[in-house]
Amino acid sequence: MQLSNKQKQYLKSEAHSLKPVVMLGNNGLTEGVMAEIDLALAHHELIKVKVLGEDKAERQLICDAICRESGALLVQIIGKVAIFFLQDQDESKFSLPKG
Numbered sequence: 001m002q003l004s005n006k007q008k009q010y011l012k013s014e015a016h017s018l019k020p021v022v023m024l025g026n027n028g029l030t031e032g033v034m035a036e037i038d039l040a041l042a043h044h045e046l047i048k049v050k051v052l053g054e055d056k057a058e059r060q061l062i063c064d065a066i067c068r069e070s071g072a073l074l075v076q077i078i079g080k081v082a083i084f085f086l087q088d089q090d091e092s093k094f095s096l097p098k099g
Helices: 005-015 031-044 056-070
Strands: 022-024 046-051 073-078 081-085
Touching (some): 022 031, 056 073, 056 081
Parallel strands (some): 022 046
């Protein structure tokens, strides 16, 4: 599934007031951190993750790995904070706009 620009804008506005629920530190993306991300996505659908590190390319690789491992979609990266979305197939908390 791909998100349209309209859907991304909607999710960005919904995520604006959220605080990061998971923070990746010096150990990087461990199994424990990935389990926390999966749990948070299952519960909230839309989460922010803070990825520490100075290298922008490395942060992008970590975000790509999170998407690959969890099945979530990357909505946006601003600095060290990434927004991920994984829609619940049964009953979603978010009604994405069409298009």
